Amino acid sequence: MTLTSPGPTLGVVGGGQLGRMLAEAAAPLGVEVVVSDPTPDAPAAPVARDQVVGDFDDPGTVRELAERADFLTFEIELADPDLLERVSEETGTPVHPDPETLRIIEDKLVQKRRLADAGVPVPEFREVNSAGELRAALDDLGYPAMLKARKGGYDGRGNVPVESPEDVDEAFAEIVDAAQGGSQTDPSGVAMVEEMVDFERELAVMGCLGSERWGEGDEPERDTFPVTETIHREEILRETRSPPEADEDVRERARGVALDVLDVMEGRGVYGIELFQGPDGEILLNEIAPRPHNSGHWTIEGCHTSQFEQHVRAVTGRPLGDTGRRAPTVSANVLGDVDERQAATLSGEDAVFERPRAHLHWYGKREVYRLRKMGHVTLVGESGDRTDRLLADVRELRDGLTFRD
Amino acid sequence: MTLTSPGPTLGVVGGGQLGRMLAEAAAPLGVEVVVSDPTPDAPAAPVARDQVVGDFDDPGTVRELAERADFLTFEIELADPDLLERVSEETGTPVHPDPETLRIIEDKLVQKRRLADAGVPVPEFREVNSAGELRAALDDLGYPAMLKARKGGYDGRGNVPVESPEDVDEAFAEIVDAAQGGSQTDPSGVAMVEEMVDFERELAVMGCLGSERWGEGDEPERDTFPVTETIHREEILRETRSPPEADEDVRERARGVALDVLDVMEGRGVYGIELFQGPDGEILLNEIAPRPHNSGHWTIEGCHTSQFEQHVRAVTGRPLGDTGRRAPTVSANVLGDVDERQAATLSGEDAVFERPRAHLHWYGKREVYRLRKMGHVTLVGESGDRTDRLLADVRELRDGLTFRD
Structure with a gap:
């Protein structure tokens, strides 16, 4: 490889603190950073070469980012894997990690299944699509357990502990509400439950x-x-x-x-x-x-x-x-x-x-x-x-x- | 003190590699950097919040920099101490180090005199305002010696070794030329000569x-x-x-x-x-x-x-x-x-x-x-x-x- 000026440009979906610290680390290596973020003057902006203002899953924003970059990456799981894949194909700008990885990880149930299949030790877990399924799963896993939104959880948001059978209905309603902002009535595909690990x-x-x-x-x-x-x-x-x-x-x-x-x-x-x-x-x-x-x-x-x-x-x-x-x-x-x-x-x-x-x-x-x-x-x-x-x-x-x- | 966002802004006269590395170091501390440099998109620009394009000694440029900054500094000795002092007074933006220090340092003869007066050990040196004075000085200091432009020297530019009495006229002409770009005929105040230190x-x-x-x-x-x-x-x-x-x-x-x-x-x-x-x-x-x-x-x-x-x-x-x-x-x-x-x-x-x-x-x-x-x-x-x-x-x-x- 070679180094030139302007050096390779890294496009980062997300301009929060992770994007900021990426930009801080990129500068000595001669890598310029452009971030995309919906908030104007996001945390990464003063350190990055530039910011494209737009939503993480806005096609025009991600496309502009890709067109300005030699490599594309993301600092937030809210990045849309389908969009990243399509934009990468259309612009020829490679995206790392592979959007397929984002697809596996963004759904905690899919993530756990893939890892368990690969022999990685994981806590016991069950897919639960209704309060009834949750109750049945906990008859098996025991109480307490952790009910989790499959997508969008972050810093504890989307995690609801279930202490006893009396909590089941309320906990399930809460996770559906948390996952969907109350806008959807079909709870299928929303939740999974996991044994509560008594960790050291x-x-x-x-x-x-x-x-x-x-x-x-x-x-x-x-x-x-x-x-x-x-x-x-x-x-x-x-x-x-x-x-x-x-x-x-x-x-x-x-x-x-x-x-x-x-x-x-x-x-x-x-x-x-x-x-x-x-x-x-x-x-x-x-x-x-x-x-x-x-x-x-x-x-x-x-x-x-x-x-x-x-x-x-x-x-x-x-x-x-x-x-x-x-x-x-x-x-x-x-x-x-x-x-x-x-x-x-x-x-x-x-x-x-x-x-x-x-x-x-x-x-x-x-x-x-x-x-x-x-x-x-x-x-x-x-x-x-x-x-x-x-x-x-x-x-x-x-x-x-x-x-x- | 406190930390806010946007944090304190540091205005840096000069946007070369020193300005760039200052900006890299400032970011984690929450300090934003604006640089001034005559070259558009100077090395510091991709890392800094912004660059004001203009000469180091251009009053409008330095004034704009001061108005945008909470603190002013410089990464190049070509900064003009009088201008920095005036702009700092007018805008209320403090400048560090004190322009007086820049004044002492920018003239190597003044620098050496001040340091010698303060008891700092320095090589023997003489002010020389003509080839004749240089010859007289070297009768005293001995050969070889280092003839130096008092101002503007940098990475060896403006330093001319004088090996023997035969070199005196040519060396003095060269230093006058180097210091003034040949535009001035009065060599007063241009040069000093220093013993060549036989350093370990x-x-x-x-x-x-x-x-x-x-x-x-x-x-x-x-x-x-x-x-x-x-x-x-x-x-x-x-x-x-x-x-x-x-x-x-x-x-x-x-x-x-x-x-x-x-x-x-x-x-x-x-x-x-x-x-x-x-x-x-x-x-x-x-x-x-x-x-x-x-x-x-x-x-x-x-x-x-x-x-x-x-x-x-x-x-x-x-x-x-x-x-x-x-x-x-x-x-x-x-x-x-x-x-x-x-x-x-x-x-x-x-x-x-x-x-x-x-x-x-x-x-x-x-x-x-x-x-x-x-x-x-x-x-x-x-x-x-x-x-x-x-x-x-x-x-x-x-x-x-x-x-x-």
């Missing part, structure tokens, strides 16, 4: 699929970033730590499951692979995101190559970078702590700037609302540091930040 | 001056990055290594001189401080750049905070970041290797992408010419690695890159 901890692995050019034989180059522990509250990621407290053999097993997941995925890019570690150290797959993921933000400072640079490398056909960890690293999300939607003004951030080896990442969102992801703080330790100490420190830094007056 | 090696220290708010007493916060060895050929920087081969006491002395230099500088920002290490380990100041400097590019991956992030922090009034070195690190400049000015197409770069812990930085310049700085390669070692080995490796990577067909 949650882990995540960023998997990487590169080009066949750099792999062995006809296989794409593959790799994983170091295993990360993810800590959720209200089903929203709050903190990560890497290495996790998990034993070495558990980490190896998690990495093995991630590699098995990558065998099912098609197309270049990084994949956020969320896992449960069960009480006996067994690993079960939770969910997959076919894009950079919140659980990998710590790699920006914590690894020799960040997940964002890795995604840019993979999509543009470059060799994958070194995923090695520089030092134990933790991160904490900065979430909206206000009740009403309002203009975003963060205070307390100078304590983060003052702290050695702490890094504030601000996503540039103009408005804040409760639990909105506004930024994150990463804290890098010294080789050999325990992450429980680092975790306490990064929480203290994060807890000193507020959007309140 | 060249060192550089990036110095940092922050805000009084974060310093002790009324003093600005100050710090230095780790000492770096710089390797020049044809007076253009080729490679850096940090730590240098120099002994610990030499490094300490270099750091001490850098801190003394900072005492003479006024205003927030990073300063590239170039030094000679003499045969007995003594340190002499060579030159100062009041901005991020090529000798500090390795800090992007090699230190916890890069020189670019540090400059953004300092100028926008944030606390300085941790200047600690992550691991031994080397860098090599990617220079134009073609004879004719032409469209830039680099090949051989995949070997850099393949190499673990190697990082290619591409500046996005559309045209290449001989010795033009087009990018750089950084190679990060493991703790305890010797930099001579790393240096050989990064040279090999760099030598594999070419702009030739």
Whole structure:
């Protein structure tokens, strides 16, 4: 390959924080980024070459993006796989990962079936198309269980716990409503239910699929970033730590499951692979995101190559970078702590700037609302540091930040 | 302070690679960058929020930049201190470093005098306003010596070695011509001459001056990055290594001189401080750049905070970041290797992408010419690695890159 100016242009469907951090990582490599997003002046806009304003699934928008780009990718699962495939064929601009992967992943039932068929360990699950089917499934799986919208779930939206038989009707009505905004009366194809895993901890692995050019034989180059522990509250990621407290053999097993997941995925890019570690150290797959993921933000400072640079490398056909960890690293999300939607003004951030080896990442969102992801703080330790100490420190830094007056 | 969106805007006079890397570093901090540069679509443009097209010393351009910015800085010494001062007063937008520093530095004779007066060790030097004065000075200083244009020198341009008395007339005519483009016949104020230092090696220290708010007493916060060895050929920087081969006491002395230099500088920002290490380990100041400097590019991956992030922090009034070195690190400049000015197409770069812990930085310049700085390669070692080995490796990577067909 060669490098020119203007360099290759990467078109990204979605201009949120992931698009922004992709653009930050692309610049040193000489890759220019154009994003599409319905919100004018989206978070990625000030860093990207340009933004095409339009919906994620608007044909004209995606087509304009493809025409301006040498490679197309997406940072949001709301991207439409059929549209991406058609536009890619019409314009000749390749799209990575393959839209087929998006098709598999966007429907959680299809995703789980494909992975289970491939031998990836997953929690027990059932398709449920009515409250009656849900009740029958739970007679088998037992209570409590997690009822999930098959499509469109995100940060806990579209997940409803079912504690006992009395909850079944209400839970099913809620998931149908959540999935369809109440506009549809036929609940077929809307939901699945999954056993509630009594996990010891949650882990995540960023998997990487590169080009066949750099792999062995006809296989794409593959790799994983170091295993990360993810800590959720209200089903929203709050903190990560890497290495996790998990034993070495558990980490190896998690990495093995991630590699098995990558065998099912098609197309270049990084994949956020969320896992449960069960009480006996067994690993079960939770969910997959076919894009950079919140659980990998710590790699920006914590690894020799960040997940964002890795995604840019993979999509543009470059060799994958070194995923090695520089030092134990933790991160904490900065979430909206206000009740009403309002203009975003963060205070307390100078304590983060003052702290050695702490890094504030601000996503540039103009408005804040409760639990909105506004930024994150990463804290890098010294080789050999325990992450429980680092975790306490990064929480203290994060807890000193507020959007309140 | 607080963080908002859009965040504080930093106006940068100059949109070359330094402006580009400033913009890359500013984005995670929520700082937006607008640059001014006479070349449309300058290297910084794709990464910055916007570019104002206009000359560095054009009043309308600088004024527009100031009006759009919360803070003003410069990445090029060609910025006009009087203009910056006037525009800053008129618009109320502070400029850092203080234009007075630019005034001291832009004239090498004034710079050397101020530093010598402050006790900073400098090579012997003389003001010379005619070939006769040059001859008289060299009777005293001895041959060979370095004749320098007082203003406008850059990457060796404006430096003429004088080997013997026979060279004096021609050298003086050349420096007058170089300094004035031959347009002026009065050579007063044009040149100075300096003893040729028989150095063991060249060192550089990036110095940092922050805000009084974060310093002790009324003093600005100050710090230095780790000492770096710089390797020049044809007076253009080729490679850096940090730590240098120099002994610990030499490094300490270099750091001490850098801190003394900072005492003479006024205003927030990073300063590239170039030094000679003499045969007995003594340190002499060579030159100062009041901005991020090529000798500090390795800090992007090699230190916890890069020189670019540090400059953004300092100028926008944030606390300085941790200047600690992550691991031994080397860098090599990617220079134009073609004879004719032409469209830039680099090949051989995949070997850099393949190499673990190697990082290619591409500046996005559309045209290449001989010795033009087009990018750089950084190679990060493991703790305890010797930099001579790393240096050989990064040279090999760099030598594999070419702009030739």
